[in-house]
Amino acid sequence: MDAMIRIQDLTKRFHALTAVDHLNLEIGRGEIFGLVGPDGAGKTTTLRMLSGLMDPSEGEAWVAGENVVKNPRGVKDRIGYMAQRFGLYVDLTVDENMEFYSDLFGIPRSERERLLPELLRMTRMAPFRKRQAGKLSGGMKQKLGLMCTLLHRPQILLLDEPTNGVDPVSRRDFWAILYQLVKDGITILVTTAYLDEAERCNRVGLMYKGRLIRCESPDVMRNHVDEVCYAIEAPNLRAMRDQLRLCDGVLSVESSGDSLHVLISPTQTSPQRLQDVVGRVTFRPIMPSLEDVFIATIRKAERQDAA
Numbered sequence: 367m368d369a370m371i372r373i374q375d376l377t378k379r380f381h382a383l384t385a386v387d388h389l390n391l392e393i394g395r396g397e398i399f400g401l402v403g404p405d406g407a408g409k410t411t412t413l414r415m416l417s418g419l420m421d422p423s424e425g426e427a428w429v430a431g432e433n434v435v436k437n438p439r440g441v442k443d444r445i446g447y448m449a450q451r452f453g454l455y456v457d458l459t460v461d462e463n464m465e466f467y468s469d470l471f472g473i474p475r476s477e478r479e480r481l482l483p484e485l486l487r488m489t490r491m492a493p494f495r496k497r498q499a500g501k502l503s504g505g506m507k508q509k510l511g512l513m514c515t516l517l518h519r520p521q522i523l524l525l526d527e528p529t530n531g532v533d534p535v536s537r538r539d540f541w542a543i544l545y546q547l548v549k550d551g552i553t554i555l556v557t558t559a560y561l562d563e564a565e566r567c568n569r570v571g572l573m574y575k576g577r578l579i580r581c582e583s584p585d586v587m588r589n590h591v592d593e594v595c596y597a598i599e600a601p602n603l604r605a606m607r608d609q610l611r612l613c614d615g616v617l618s619v620e621s622s623g624d625s626l627h628v629l630i631s632p633t634q635t636s637p638q639r640l641q642d643v644v645g646r647v648t649f650r651p652i653m654p655s656l657e658d659v660f661i662a663t664i665r666k667a668e669r670q671d672a673a
Contacts, residue, residue, distance in 0.1 A: 368395045370522055370553040371416065375425035378411050378576075385411040387576035388425065393555060393569075396548055400567035401557045402660065407573035409557040410450070413524045416555070417447040430521045446520035450527050452511035456500030460491060460510055463499055464517065471518040485513040489543060505529075505536020512543065523547065525556040529563065541566055561657045572660055574667045587659045593617050593629040595654035596637060600626075600647050609644050616640070618661045629654065629662045 371393040378386040386408040393399045401409050414420040416429055418438030426433065432440035454463055464485075468478050486492040489509040494502065499510060508528055515523065523544075529537040541563065544554055556567070564570045564584065571581040580587065600606045603626055610619045610628055615635025619628050628649070630640070637649035654662075 369393065369428075370395045370397075370430055371399075371555060372428045373416075373425070374427065376412070376415060376422050376427050377424035378408075378415060378420065379423040384576050386415070386422075389576075389578055391571060391578060391581065393553060395553055396551055397569065398544065398548055398554045398556065398567045400564045400570045401555065401573060402559075402561065402564050402570060403573035404664065406575075408576040409573055410526055411576075412573075413447070413526050413555070413557065416441075417445060417524055418442055419447075443518075444520060445522045445524055446515035446518070447524045448511055448515045448526065448528055450530065452508075452514070454499045454507060454511060454514070457498060459496050459498055460502075461495045463510060464514060467514040467517050473517055481517065481519075485516060488546060489513055490539070503536070504532045505539065508532055508536070508540055509543070512540070516547075521552065523552055523554045523556075525554065527557050527559055530559055537563065561655070561660065565656055570656070572663055574664055575671075579667055580663055584656055588654055588656060591629070591654055591659055591662065592631070593654075593662055594632050595652050595658055596628045596630070596649040597622070597652045598626045598628060598647050598649060599624065600644075606644050606647070610640065613640055613643055618658065618665050620658065620661055622655070627652070627655070627658050629658060 369392040373389050373391040376386055376389040377384065389412060401412065403409055411420065415422050416427055416434060418434050418441045421435060426435065429441045430444040432444065434441050455466065458466065464482055486495065489512070491506065491509055491513065494506060499507060502510065529540050548554060558564060567584065569581065569583050570587065571578050598606065603621060607619045607621065607626055610616050613635065615631045617629045617631060619626055641647065
């Protein structure tokens with residue numbers, strides 16, 4: 367794999383807290399890699415170290431061939447970093463924000479005249495060029511932030527929960543843009559709180575307490591679990607969920623629409639045994655969703671930590 371991002375034992379400590387714990391990872395050219403995990407897992411800290419905004423306590427990382435500690439300037443020239451709160455100027459229009467960031471990046475006038483219409487067309491933001499950023503919808507603000515991030519033609523995009531709080535249609539449009547960027551050769555590392563977005567990535571890494579505890583493609587994650595997943599329908603799902611969570615061998619029980627998704631260890635229990643507790647409901651075997659897998663993996667890690 368032609369690694370555009372290479373991470374070796376990357377660690378960040380804040381006094382007694384270890385936010386990122388000996389992270390090892392390689393991300394290939396033209397890959398969309400999703401980093402997911404609960405709040406406080408270390409996702410944002412990882413991106414800040416890779417962007418050169420924060421020095422690691424230990425370990426090394428290379429981004430587009432540049433060492434993030436020894437040559438942070440070289441890294442910044444090659445990446446586009448979009449933080450959770452991108453620094454748009456709400457009183458400036460779309461055009462004025464793009465001009466401001468073009469000045470910031472030192473982009474020549476001739477390059478701007480070619481690049482800006484291309485970005486506006488790709489994001490379908492051309493009709494809103496004269497609108498102030500503060501009057502844009504959440505999805506449009508994120509598109510504008512992405513355009514500003516792309517102005518200096520980065521090789522790698524580091525996106526920290528770029529669609530958080532954005533409506534589903536705008537999220538879909540945003541991801542269509544990311545797919546186009548990948549076709550053009552850009553590598554993308556994105557953190558996301560939405561597991562349907564994780565499904566769109568080539569590979570996904572699950573972080574927990576600063577550690578990377580699983581890293582595979584979404585398909586491999588769903589098809590290689592030790593537990594068996596069942597769907598259950600019942601009149602009182604909340605009561606059944608509370609009962610099942612107390613049963614030995616049940617790793618996770620989560621609501622999914624009008625049913626429950628239950629992951630059980632086949633070596634510890636069975637649907638027949640569980641029916642003795644919750645009654646004669648039907649346990650229908652299903653393929654686990656990515657959310658089922660993530661929750662089950664984190665539950666295992668929690669139990670290991672507790673032990």
